[in-house]
Amino acid sequence: MNKRRSAYLGILLLGIVSLLGDVVYEGSRGIVPDYLGFLGATALIVGLVGGLGDFLGYAMRLVSGVLVDTTRAYWLFIFAGYGLIVSIPLLGFSGGLEMATLLVLVERFGKALRSPSRDTVLSVISKEVGAGKAFGLHELLDQVGAVLGPLMVATLMFATNNNYRYTFSFLLIPFLMLLAALTYTYKRIRARTTIESPKTKEKRERIPRPFYVYTLAVLLNTTGLIPFTLILFKASEIVMPLKQDWIVPLIFLLIQGVDAPAALLSGYAYDKFGISVLTIPFILSLFPPLFAMFDAGLTMLIVSSVFFGLVLGMQESIYRAAVSDLTPISSRGTAYGIFNTAYGAGFLISGALYGYLIGYKAPFIVAGIYVFTMQMAAIVFLLNARSKLKSTQ
Secondary structure, three states: OHHHHHHHHHHHHHHHHHHHHHHHHHHHHOOHHHHHHHOOOOHHHHHHHHHHHHHHHHHHHHHHHHHHHHHOOHHHHHHHHHHHHHHHHHHHHOOOHHHHHHHHHHHHHHHHHHHHHHHHHHHHHOOOOOHHHHHHHHHHHHHHHHHHHHHHHHHHHHHOOOOHHHHHHHOHHHHHHHHHHHHHHHHHHHHHHOOOOOOOOOOOOOOOHHHHHHHHHHHHHHHOOOOHHHHHHHHHHHHHHHOOOOHHHHHHHHHHHHHHHHHHHHHHHHHHHHHHHHHHHHHHOOHHHHHHHOOOOHHHHHHHHHHHHHHHHHHHHHHHHHHHHHOOHHHHHHHHHHHHHHHHHHHHHHHHHHHHHHHOOOOHHHHHHHHHHHHHHHHHHHHHHHHHHHHHO
16 A cells, blocks of 8 residues: 555656646647747648647657666656756747747757656556556646646736737746756655666567557557647637637637546546557547638637547547557667657648648548548557557467
8 A cells, every 4th residue: 555655646746747847838839829820920830830849849759768768867858858848938038930939849859858758757656556547647637737827828818918928938937836846756756766777787678569550550640630739720810810819728728628537537448448448539539620620710629629638638648558558668768759759750740731731721521531541540550459469468
């Protein structure tokens, strides 16, 4: 029982750190597409910046994941990654589209540095409670910050008459709180996260084939899913002429509000039913692009956001939990790096493609065929990964 309490304490502390991080960067993400549009960006540019940011944030995890497995310097990468969130408050001082784009990408790079280390630490300290519960509870706490952040930003935008500079600069306060919480967490749980010495000569176990099949399925799934940045960009095109830009972060708040319970419930379902549960978010991924590509106004975009929140909650909990079940601990940092690279590549492709389709007002049937093809193919590979996993157990 003592070990279980200790595990839950570690999950709670890491969750609080993520909560504060999300207040800053998830709060900002609700207005970044709108801000880029204000600076002169088109739908294609917003899609590319969002997609490139996600790709950078996920692809660089391959490098940081390998370095983590090699050096075991988990906390160094965690501190460096969270430290780069400072680029978000600095957006308040950016003078143009180029600088704003650079700062957005820097924040995503920081996420790439910290995520493989944090996920590995989380998977290690949570062995007593189960990976699905651990990642689900962590994601729930994470999403509390992801709800508070957009709510804070929407309030600031409303109160300051859409003053981007003041709103971004204010986020320096929760950033400083984040650094304090991270320092406390490090002091409390670092002793239980020393997995191996860097001098250890133990050979890493080979990553099994089902992991790669599963990763391909996730790549196809994200390639067919419209990025939330473009959902928000389409919303900003509607509300900006009405001087109601503060509505955009509220839509992002809706996404995060749906995300949180979806993460927790899917985590428990994953521990009970296994990888088969992932067919649910793969099927749900059909709906966000279909609703968003309709030219029917704000209502359809809100419906699209609800479905996107359901998928996002599952992506950020059970998608990651499946990696821990498919890979050995000695190579798990590398596995998370490979997985997240594919995950980010999917969003880079979808950001560019959907940005093009929106910018050039492509017929809805084109998007419909593409979405259906990608998700059906993803489900086929997911089921294949499940069968291969069962055959090796």
